Amino acid sequence: MESHLAKAVEGGEKLDPRAFYNADEEAEMRIAFEGHEGLALKLVFEKLGEWISYGSLRLFLAFEQAAKSGTAT
DSSP states (O other), rough: OOHHHHHHHHTOOOOOOOOOOOOOHHHHHHHTTTTTTOOOHHHHHHTTTTTHHHHHHHHHHHHHHHHHHOOOO
């Protein structure tokens, strides 16, 4: 389900990231993704101690991409 939501965000759907993760989780994900290249999420998932789901990671990336492209709320 989170993958479908991520695709919706990437497609311009206006959703609130706080409905999916809190500010502390967002900060942790932002740090974990620093210097990360590529689409594979396993290293980031492991770096976070496996406590943030792959779905949340996908959503975070979708929101980040939307912000960069100007389609975020």
